[in-house]
Amino acid sequence: MLVAQGIRKRFGGVLALDGVDVAIQPGQVSGLIGRNGSGKSTLFNCISGFLKPSAGQVRVDGRDISAYPPERIVACGVARTFQTPRVEPRATVGDAILCGFYTKGRSNWLSALAGLPRAVREERRLREAAFLLLERLGLAEFAHVEIGKLSMGRVRLVEVGRCLAAGSRFLLLDEPAAGLTREEQSVLAEQIRRVAADGAGVLLVEHNFDLIRALCRDVTVLDEGRVLYAGASAEVARDPRVVAAYLGTAAA
Amino acid sequence: MTLLRAHPNTLVAVALCACVILAVRSDPAWTDTAVLTGIDTLIALSAGLSFGQAGILSMAQGAFAALGAYAAALAAIRLGLPGAAGLALALAVPAAIGYALARALIRLSPLATALATLALGSLVDIVLRGWESLTGGYIGLAGIPGLGLINTPLGYLLLVCAMLCISVFGYENLMHSRHGRALNVIRHDRARARADGVDVNAVLSTALALSAAMAGSAGWVYAHYISYLGPDSLTTNTSIAALLTAVIGGAGYILGPVFGTVLFEALQRFLPAQEAQGLFYGGALVVILLVARQGLLGLAATSWRGRRRLRPVQAPASAAV
Numbered sequence: 001m002l003v004a005q006g007i008r009k010r011f012g013g014v015l016a017l018d019g020v021d022v023a024i025q026p027g028q029v030s031g032l033i034g035r036n037g038s039g040k041s042t043l044f045n046c047i048s049g050f051l052k053p054s055a056g057q058v059r060v061d062g063r064d065i066s067a068y069p070p071e072r073i074v075a076c077g078v079a080r081t082f083q084t085p086r087v088e089p090r091a092t093v094g095d096a097i098l099c100g101f102y103t104k105g106r107s108n109w110l111s112a113l114a115g116l117p118r119a120v121r122e123e124r125r126l127r128e129a130a131f132l133l134l135e136r137l138g139l140a141e142f143a144h145v146e147i148g149k150l151s152m153g154r155v156r157l158v159e160v161g162r163c164l165a166a167g168s169r170f171l172l173l174d175e176p177a178a179g180l181t182r183e184e185q186s187v188l189a190e191q192i193r194r195v196a197a198d199g200a201g202v203l204l205v206e207h208n209f210d211l212i213r214a215l216c217r218d219v220t221v222l223d224e225g226r227v228l229y230a231g232a233s234a235e236v237a238r239d240p241r242v243v244a245a246y247l248g249t250a251a252a
Numbered sequence: 253m254t255l256l257r258a259h260p261n262t263l264v265a266v267a268l269c270a271c272v273i274l275a276v277r278s279d280p281a282w283t284d285t286a287v288l289t290g291i292d293t294l295i296a297l298s299a300g301l302s303f304g305q306a307g308i309l310s311m312a313q314g315a316f317a318a319l320g321a322y323a324a325a326l327a328a329i330r331l332g333l334p335g336a337a338g339l340a341l342a343l344a345v346p347a348a349i350g351y352a353l354a355r356a357l358i359r360l361s362p363l364a365t366a367l368a369t370l371a372l373g374s375l376v377d378i379v380l381r382g383w384e385s386l387t388g389g390y391i392g393l394a395g396i397p398g399l400g401l402i403n404t405p406l407g408y409l410l411l412v413c414a415m416l417c418i419s420v421f422g423y424e425n426l427m428h429s430r431h432g433r434a435l436n437v438i439r440h441d442r443a444r445a446r447a448d449g450v451d452v453n454a455v456l457s458t459a460l461a462l463s464a465a466m467a468g469s470a471g472w473v474y475a476h477y478i479s480y481l482g483p484d485s486l487t488t489n490t491s492i493a494a495l496l497t498a499v500i501g502g503a504g505y506i507l508g509p510v511f512g513t514v515l516f517e518a519l520q521r522f523l524p525a526q527e528a529q530g531l532f533y534g535g536a537l538v539v540i541l542l543v544a545r546q547g548l549l550g551l552a553a554t555s556w557r558g559r560r561r562l563r564p565v566q567a568p569a570s571a572a573v
Contacts, residue, residue, distance in 0.1 A: 050443065074449030086444040088437070098430075099437050103449035105430040109458055112429035113422040119429060126430070166449055 001025055002078065002170045002201060007046050007056035009039075009225075016042045018225040019056070024170050024201035029192060031212040031233055032205045034222035035245070040205045041083060043222070044172050047203075048080040049073040060170070075103055079168035081159045083175050083205075089148025093139055096147055096158055097130045100165030104129070130165065137161045137191060153184025160191060170201045177211050189215055209237070221245075258428070261506040265420040268510070269413035276409070283405040287477055289517040290412030292494070294470035296501075296509035297419055299494040302463035304503030305427065306456055307439030308354070309366035313467045314490030315376040316346035320468025321475040321486060322380065322387060325396045328476075335399045335476065342472035343465040350464030354457035373488040380483040392482025399476045408477045415473065416510075419466055423506055426462075435459055467494075496533060500540050502547025511549060 002024040009017040017039045024030055034040050045051040047058050049070035058066045060076050068076070087096060105126060107119040134140045137157055147155060156176050163171050173192070177185050185208070192215055196202055206212050212219055212233055219236050221229040223245045229236060236242055276282035295317050302310040320342035327333040327341050349372075357368045380387045387393065402411050426432045434455050437445040442452050475481050493516075494509070501512025516533075523532060544551040 048447070050446070069451075070443075070446040071449050071451045074447065079449075080447055082444070082447070086441045086447075088440040091436075095433065099433050099448050102430050102434055107429060109426070109431055109462070112431055113426050113462075115421070115425040119425070123429060162448070 002047070002058070002060050002203075004043070004047055004058045005056055007043060007053045007058070009042050009046055009051060010054045016225050017046065017053070020222065020225070020227055021230070022203070022220050022227075024203050026169065026201045027196055027199050028217060029196045029202040029204055029215045031216035031219035032203055032222065033207065033209075033212060033219060033236075034228075037224075038222040039225040040222055041174065042225075044080060044174055044203075044205065047073075048078060048172060074166055074168070077167070077169035078172070079163035079166050079170070080172040081156075081163055081174050081176060083178070085152075085155050085159050087147045087155060087159070090146055092144050092146055093150070093154075093158055094127075094130060094134065094143040097133055097139075097161050097165055098126060100162030101126045101130060103166050133161055133165055138187065151181075151184070153180040153188070156180065157184075157188060157191065160188070160195075164195060164200075168200065170203070171195065172203050172205075174205045175207065176204070177206060177208050185211060212236075259421060259424050261424045262417060262421045264507055265417050265510065268514075269417060273406075273409060273413060277406055280405055283409055285517065285521070287405060287408045287412055287473075289513060290409065290416055291470045291474050291477075292490075292497070292517065293510050293513040294412070294416055294419060294473075295467050295490060295494040296497045296513045297416070297423065298463045298466035298470070299491075299498040300501075300503050300506070300509035301423060301466065302460055303495060304498060304505070304508065305432065305435045305439065306459040306463070307362065307435075308358070308369070308456065308460055308463075309362060309495070310369045310460065310463065311366060311488060311491045311495065312350075312353075312369035312372040312376075313463070313494045314486045314488055314492075315373040316350060316464040316467035317471035317474065317490060318376055318380065318483075318486040319346045319349060319464075319471065321471030321481050322393070323468070324472040325393050325475040325481050326386070328397050329393060329395065335472075338476075339469065339472050342468040346464035346468035346471075347461040351457050351461035354460040355453065358453050358456045358460075369491075370488065373491055377483055377487065387483075390483065392480060392485070394480045396475050396479045396481060398479065408473065412473055415469060419469075420506060420510070427506065431455065431458075493533075496537055498547075500536060500547055502549030502551075504546060505549040505553070508547050508549045512547065515548075 004020065004022045007017050007020045020043055022032065032040055042051065046053040049068050053066055057064055060078060065073050065076055105122055107122045111119040131140065134143055139154065139157060139161065142150065142154065147158060160173065160176060177188055180188060189211060192202055204216060216233045218231065219233040220227055221236060221242050228245055229239050229242045272286050276286045295313050299310065299313045302308045323341040323345040324338035327338045353368065353372055357365050381389055402408060434445060434450045437448060438450065438452055438456060445452055471486060474486065497512035497516050498509035501510065502508030540547060
């Protein structure tokens, strides 16, 4: 279980996060919503180690990871995507997925340089695993296509795949459905459901209420760096504070 | 067979070396040119690894070569060590200094890192000139012994070609490993690499150490072949020429620096005026950066891919990643 407790983040005079609690349970998809600037991305960055929280703790299965650098947090089984996919458009889909397998490799530099059988075998194993993952995501036929030529929906799916490649137990997905067609959204939703069914915990930042309701049992609503609501996603739309702060402004 | 299929770059390098050896072996002047070109190619290849793959604009490749050369020369002259021990030192000393430099500085911006490598070049130059009791100062080190059995120009040519092919082989292996892929992700986007679980500082430092070792090995051959070493032998000019030829050939491609160096050495032979060469170098760089950011190999690859696109669309191959 991943628990973030009392996360506070100050940028100069701005308090971006003011004591936020959020938890990710294995096998469950939790939602995180909030208006732009409410602190969602800052919270993501604090959990994944890209920002150090000013106060508060992030624990994975009881281990405090708040002071770890991002690469060590990945090694603890916590992977993230970025709101704007950070991909090299000229790399192929297969290569991008392979990059996600970095922590799965054990070969050192010298055995890689010398092309020792050990390193060759490992490379073959990683490539096979990458291909299986692509098949699972329905991307196998795009293995040799440059990412820059894919639709945004597929790019985001590749990004999710890259997270899965690391064998992560906790996934932080930052608006994975933004800019996707309805069809692509349903493919993505299906994948996220499967990931959770396989035992991973997912924290999903999303603006799309339908998707949140379809995928998440629990949802946390942030507003100006504070938790406005935490509870069942079915009831979130009935909470007057949420309606005022979030849906109200969106509808106006 | 799989070994051959997995290493197209190595195959090209071996073929190129074989052609060069066959073409120049009976002419001492051309053999000499080929050995020196091979040494320059190794240094350019090391610049391709550090700049083209890791994205470190290193202007210390000449200094790394000088460190390797001096380490080997001193080991041979002062300690009477055999050539193999000298090679080990020529690999280890630049690698250690490159690693330490990168560890300390890589968190800086790319431009600051480039300036730091330039500073290392100046520092090495000052130490080589100033530490007279060890390095011979301005006068340098003369009478560096040759390398036993291979002590003929043709022997050195075979040696340089073997080193070049081994370096390309290792470089190619590296780029098909998780470390090579991590380097490319880092060059593109460090945050993305960290999200993949890559320790950016460690990977970049190791890459610069490898690149420094490659340059150091070039220095080792240089010292034994020329048999004289001074502070003006391998300098920042060497670094800049290596970077330039790597960029012109295509620093992101394994063989880019090789083609860049061969092309430039050939032009140097056939261009008339020595004084006009700097002008030509600069002009060529400007033109390359304007019309082909990926270098000549990049230009060739793009036009080849463009022509392929005109053909009927093939079903995407899904048999392998």
